[in-house]
Amino acid sequence: MSARPAKDQTRALFDYPPYWAECYGRAPFLPMNRAEMDELGWDSCDIIVVTGDAYVDHPSFGMAIIGRLLESHGFRVGIIAQPDWQNADAFKQLGAPNLFFGVTSGNMDSMINRYTADRKIRSDDAYTPDDIGGKRPDRSTIVYSHRCREAYQDVPIVIGGIEASLRRIAHYDYWQDKVRHSILADAKADMLVYGNGERAIVDIAHRLAAGNPIDEITDLRGTAFIVDDLPSDWIIIDSSKIDKPGRIEEPVNPYVVPQDGAAEAAGSPCQDGSGQTSEQSPAISADTSPALADLPALEMAVGSTTQVLTFMSREERQAIRQQKRNMTVLRLPSYDMVKNDKVLYAHANRVLHLETNPGNARAMVQNQGGQKLWLNPPPIPLTTEEMDYVFDQPYKRVPHPLYGKARIPAYEMIRFSINIMRGCFGGCTFCSITEHEGRVIQNRSEDSIIKEIEIIRDEVPGFTGVISDLGGPTANMYRIACKSREIEANCRLPSCVYPDICSNLDTDHSSLIKLYKRARELPGVKKVLIASGLRYDLAIKSPEYVEELVTHHVGGYLKIAPEHTERGPLDKMMKPGIGAYDQFKEMFEHFTKKAGKKQFLIPYFIAAHPGTTDSDMMNLAIWLKTNGFRADQVQNFYPSPMATATTMYHTGKNPLKRIRRDGEEVPIPKSGTQRKLHKAFLRYHDPQNWPMLRDALRSMGRNDLIGNGKQHLIPTYQPKGDQVGYQNARRKNSTPLDRKSGRGAAGVGKVIKGQILSQHTGLPPRETN
Ligand code: SF4
Known part of the structure; x- marks a missing residue:
């Protein structure tokens, strides 16, 4: 393979002549077995998507989006969902695809799906019927790719989805505590599609259909592949x-x-x-x-x-x-270099993050033990018309009928919610949305969103009139962008809102306000809630928006994520100071009172984030106590692949600044004991944590915080039978939500003032102790 300059790929997603198989029409569900293919009159599939998630025909699920999009281009797409990976049999069930296998771990990285932040295996899996764990292998993308290759040696394999995207170069793997090769090398696939994959996957399908070999497709943005030699004219x-x-x-x-x-x-x-x-x-x-x-x-x-x-x-x-x-x-420094030298690893991570803006990013190459991995620049963001095209496909909005009455928690959570946009310009270092979806917000049109609400109202079983979310990666970035497209294209900053809101950012929330108003006025819609996380430092720039939100769209409580109170960790997270939270809280309470409502703010926090000292956690605990909060479920920092904070965790360096060997050393709470202590500070009120916290406070010289008065953090006594509050993590993970206690998914359960949650994986909260 040899590289060619990545095309700008401004050809619209819908602007291709359809493939000849268009004549078969649209499938009610994409087929999962031979019998369904027979019913559709297909002798073969053109593309088979292999996924680690159950197949839910809904635009919140990757396999449905890619499958329906390719189907709209006339391709016959089959789905192999959660196959038995012990041998290649399950990978042959639909026959060989005419064009390629598309392999994904599903909506989550398979290791994050399978393990807790403390590396314990989960007994549940929200993307599996009946929430049963163990239906996918560790590192699903690699395992599935190998099985596809075993099944059909010559069929091209294209890997994509979040797992492939965030493991596209040599990366630190928290579960093995080592640096791994690019997942493309490990999977031995032909091509990796990263980020929003629509443009690349449509082009790949059409070119393969036109007879181009996969190893000649080297000019697509958002793709990575192995090259033999570096081009001589670059x-x-x-x-x-x-x-x-x-x-x-x-x-x-x-x-x-x-x-x-x-x-x-x-x-x-x-x-x-x-x-x-x-x-x-x-x-x-x-x-x-x-x-x-x-x-x-x-x-x-x-x-x-x-x-x-x-x-x-x-x-x-x-x-x-x-x-x-x-x-x-x-x-970039080679795999061997970054594996053996943490400082170079941090440097490579910094370079990668500087090359994420599609307006100015360049191609990158990294040696992977004898192979040269080539990464083209990121994809061009989808236009509003293209976003509408993707979301307006004829999704059935339910799981495939093969699953019968089985409950799929991830589907339950989103079935009445609407995704209005993609991308995030926040740049929080513990999150990988920027690396995956990009920093430029890709918006759907108001009409397309309203149409989806009407479809849910009219067609989705069990709809009671409540839209559970109108959001996206961040609730309030809809139609917010840089004032100038030209400046945006040249910008190399990692965030538009840190350390302060950029003066070039147009913070006008009027499009969102208009959308909310139109949505709640629809006949048959009683309530439209906002459950996605809110960027509150942005929201306070628009008091009209906060009023609109608080008056009409808060279901008892509103979750926001200050993540910490102390400047040390906040700077490493690229989050605003707690002062912005205070300002938002004031507005929230003012408009809540004005509306004559009783509703609460639920702040989320992360324990043991890089840059956090024991004193930082102690100060956070004091803040929680002073403000009357008791964290119900808490989560330690989870080093997910490719996040900047994960690089800090692994290297102790700060890639937000220029990397030097003698540069800043970031304090990393890494040991099991320290991570436990940091989590204990978040649950300062739990008697089980008191012995540990007493010891810690004494060694920190803070005996003054131990006592039985209101001003103290921890009492001097230990109650008998102090097993209250905690359950075994595995048991709890597989236990249905307790609606009565108020512990449960956003939007369900009783609201208890002062009770907070500190986990925001997008899934129902669960203990990860
Ligand atoms: S100039 Fe400011 S608003 Fe524009 S893209 Fe850069 S950081 Fe964002």
């Missing part, structure tokens, strides 16, 4: 040493002559600081650059020498710059 920037994190190149000389172009390339950062040339890198030169070759030239005679001067407009200069950028690849 600029290679060696970023394999500290610290050369992909600077933006010099402005192009407006009077550039062809010879200058060559000279510039020769002096390009193809060499590292030590002067070693990392790769032969003949850069774009006058005669190889079409942009240059096409330009009008003015010849001038100067003495006896003839020089060619080229006058260029701003647009032409930009085109040249873009041309250069499109043919530039960053060399």
Whole structure:
């Protein structure tokens, strides 16, 4: 395989001539067995999606989105969901696909799905019928890919979804406590699709259908593959040493002559600081650059020498710059280097995060033990028309009938909720949404959202008039964006809201307010709730929005995530200070009172996040007690693949800043004892934690917090029979939600003032002790 510059891929998702198999029409459900294929009159599938989740035909499930989208292009798509992976039999049940296998672990990374934050195995799985654990293997993407290969040696395999996306380069794996290869190398698949995969997967399907071999498809954004050699006509920037994190190149000389172009390339950062040339890198030169070759030239005679001067407009200069950028690849430190050197690992992570904006990201290459992994830049965000196209497919909005009456908790949770957008510009370091969905918000149109509410109202069984959520990764980023598309395309900042709200961010919430109003006025809709997490520092910029939200869309309580109270961990999370929470709380209480309602704010916190000291946790506990909060369920920081905070956890370095060997050391609560202590501080009121907290407070010199008065954190006594409050984690994980106690999923159960939850995986809360 050899790389080619990634196309801009601005061709609309719906702008392809349909594949010939369109004549079979749309399937009521994508088939999961031969009998269903027979009923549809299919002799074979064109594409088979293998997934670790149960098949739910709903736009919140990856296999349904990709399957229905490809179906809309005329392809026959089959689903193999949660197959028995012990041998290849289950992977043959639909026969060989004509074009490719699409393999995904499902909506979650399989290791996060299977294990708690303390690496204990879960007994449940919200994406499986009846919530039963153990229906998918560890590292599902790898296992499924191997079985597909065993089943049909020559069928191309394309891996995608969150697990593939976040493990696309060499990455730290928390469960093995080591750095692993790119998942593409381990899976031995042909191609990896990362981020929002729609554009790439549609193009791949059409090109394979047109007879192009998979190893010739190397110009698609959002894809990764193995290359034999690095292309000789690209600029290679060696970023394999500290610290050369992909600077933006010099402005192009407006009077550039062809010879200058060559000279510039020769002096390009193809060499590292030590002067070693990392790769032969003949850069774009006058005669190889079409942009240059096409330009009008003015010849001038100067003495006896003839020089060619080229006058260029701003647009032409930009085109040249873009041309250069499109043919530039960053060399990341190799797998072996980042495996053996934590500082280089942190550096590689920083470089990767600097290359996430599709407006200016460059290709990257990383050696993986003898193989060269090539990553094209991220996909271009979907337009509103394209988002509508994806969400307007004829989803049945229920699990496949094969599951009968089995309950699938992840489906139960979202079946009356609407996803209105994708992406997040918050950049919280413990979260991987930016790395996966990107920082540019991709919005659906109001009409498409309203239409979906009407479909739910009219067709989804069990609808009682309550839309349980109108949100997305963040509740209030709908139609919020940078004031200028041009600035946005050039921006390299990791967040639009940290350390403060960027002055270029248009924080106007009026589109969201209008949408809320229209949604709740629909006949047959009694209530529209907002259950997605709210970015409260953004919300306070629009008091009208907060009033609208508080007056009409809060179901007793509203969850928000300050995550901590102390500046140390907050800075490592890229979260605003607790002052913004206080401001929002004031607004929330003011408008709640004005509306004559009784409702509460539920703040979420993370224990043991990188950058957190014991004192930070103690101060958080004091804040909780002072404010009358008692955390019901708490979660320690969970180092998920590729998150910036995970890099801090692994390396002790801070990739938010330039990495230096003698740079900042981040305090990491890593040992089991310290993680336990941090969690205990969050549950300071639980007698089981008091002995540990007393010891900790004494060793911190804070005996003043031990006593039996209101001003104390922990009492001096220990009650008898102090087993209250906790259940065995595994038992609790498989125990149905207790509605009476108020412990349960967002939107269900009794609201208890002062009771808070500290887990926001998007799933029903559960103890992860
Ligand atoms: S300039 Fe500001 S608002 Fe615009 S993309 Fe960059 S951080 Fe976001």
